[in-house]
Amino acid sequence: MSHIRIHLADSDHFSRAGIAGVLAEANDMVIEHVSDCMSEAVQAAIDLKPDIVILESSLNRTDLLSSIREITEKTPTTKIVVLATRYRRDEISQAYDAGTSGLISKSSISSELPSALRMLTAGYQLFAQPEDGWEPTARIVRRSTQQTAVRKLSERDRSLARLVAAGLTNSQIARIAHISEGSVKLHLARIMEELDVTNRVQLAVIATESGLVSSADLQIA
Helix, strand or coil: CCCEEEEEECCCHHHHHHHHHHHHCCCCEEEEEEECCHHHHHHHHHHHCCCEEEEECCHHHCCHHHHHHHHHHHCCCCEEEEEECCCCHHHHHHHHHHCCCEEEEHHHHHHHHHHHHHHHHCCCCEECCCCCCCCCHHHHHHHHHHHHHHHCCCHHHHHHHHHHHCCCCHHHHHHHHCCCHHHHHHHHHHHHHHHCCCCHHHHHHHHHHCCCCCHHHHCCC
16 A cells, blocks of 8 residues: 655654654554754655655744745645644745645644645645634635736836835826826826726735735835
């Protein structure tokens, strides 16, 4: 029988022992490598390419997201699971964007971990309920539609949206874009209509969420 090859990375001895004990009872899984620091976990994943890497979220206070990205880039077939005690909606989103296939609550390890790992191996993605709850589906769909619309904007319109997100006034934008202040107002009104928003704050939020705004843009103001 083919086993699910698992790497476990957790800096706490008792936590590692508890997870290992739970997985030892699953006859279709084998813990191939155990690490107590992130750098060792990343290197072992790259060298051995396991089916699943389990990372404890606060592991040695290292950059969890950059480590997830490195593993994903070097061994894309490996599924990455994050274990956490407390987590918010934005943290789940960041972990997903970095390449995580699942985020599991540490409180549910004893009852759900083996089944969750089997589902991940089968191609599913699993993210536990965040402490601040999930967004309403309608809001997610609307934001996705708006972000798609942002990507369809002309380069000039995208530049204007970036300047709004950076906090610049219409007069400041006019000087940078070399157009009149009245033209800025007309362009922004059209852009907001296309994106189905009613004010500059909403436009700035969408521009930021769509990746239009960089740290350099935010320093303009």
